[in-house]
Amino acid sequence: MIRSLQEHIDEFHKQGYTLMKGALQAQEAESLKEGVLKAMEGPGDGYRDGLRTRMFEKGEQFQRLIMQPGVVDFAEAVLGPKCHMFAMNAHRTARNGGIDNWHVDEELFFPLPEGVEFDPRMQMPTFLITCIYYLVDVTETMGPTQVIPGSHRSGQEPDPNQNPPIYKGQEPVTILAKQGDCLLFTGQLWHRGARNESDEVRIVQQVMYGKRWISQRFYPFVNYQLPQEIVERWKDHPRMSRLLGMHQRGPYG
Ligand SMILES: [Fe+2]
Numbered sequence: 001m002i003r004s005l006q007e008h009i010d011e012f013h014k015q016g017y018t019l020m021k022g023a024l025q026a027q028e029a030e031s032l033k034e035g036v037l038k039a040m041e042g043p044g045d046g047y048r049d050g051l052r053t054r055m056f057e058k059g060e061q062f063q064r065l066i067m068q069p070g071v072v073d074f075a076e077a078v079l080g081p082k083c084h085m086f087a088m089n090a091h092r093t094a095r096n097g098g099i100d101n102w103h104v105d106e107e108l109f110f111p112l113p114e115g116v117e118f119d120p121r122m123q124m125p126t127f128l129i130t131c132i133y134y135l136v137d138v139t140e141t142m143g144p145t146q147v148i149p150g151s152h153r154s155g156q157e158p159d160p161n162q163n164p165p166i167y168k169g170q171e172p173v174t175i176l177a178k179q180g181d182c183l184l185f186t187g188q189l190w191h192r193g194a195r196n197e198s199d200e201v202r203i204v205q206q207v208m209y210g211k212r213w214i215s216q217r218f219y220p221f222v223n224y225q226l227p228q229e230i231v232e233r234w235k236d237h238p239r240m241s242r243l244l245g246m247h248q249r250g251p252y253g
Helices: 005-015 026-041 059-063 073-078 228-234 238-243
Strands: 018-022 086-088 088-094 128-134 145-147 174-175 182-185 191-193 202-210
Touching: 005 018, 005 073, 005 086, 005 182, 018 026, 026 088, 026 128, 026 182, 026 202, 059 228, 073 182, 073 202, 086 191
Parallel strands: none
Antiparallel strands: 018 182, 086 202, 088 202, 128 182, 128 202, 145 174, 145 191
16 A cells, blocks of 8 residues: 555654655666666775765666655655755675664764653654665565664664663564665664675665755765766756755855
């Protein structure tokens, strides 16, 4: 059953994540998978093996993914009409691979003192969203994404001495995804990609969206230049050019 955008938004705010089933057609997912595998064979970009960043540089299909219907609508609804894509990484995870420690991404945005809770009348503000497109089916043994529902409201990092960490009695939920599904979550949610214990390779493409004031993370950052062919292709397309970071002038410049 296809769920409405509002249902996904409500679930995201409450649980810290939501899964859009069938966000990609099988053909789209297959073609992106081929593109990711090809990028993995090419030269690395200074990150670890099995990770490629700035995937929008790898062809038009990756650029179009930034505007994937449903997903981009969700991003704009949650982050506002000026949001942009700030990172676009692909992962290939073979046996024994995976970032399997529980974590929040980057840092805690709203740290709370021990024993203090977020008022239930308050909605946790969201500044950025990670969208994970599964380009192959991900089964229990392939290192599925795991999350602790509601933990984005904890104001705490997951306790490294507790494995798995439990939040308000809530245990981990394992996301068993089919090819083409998309998981949308806030990096403030306690999460991990479990270790891949199978011989199947897990292949995912991520698109991260942030509010305009979240800086884009295109290494080497200051001196990064968006390739001219991408600028030319999208400069007359207001939504896409904004998502790529071509903004109007604003209060700070
Ligand atoms: Fe993470």
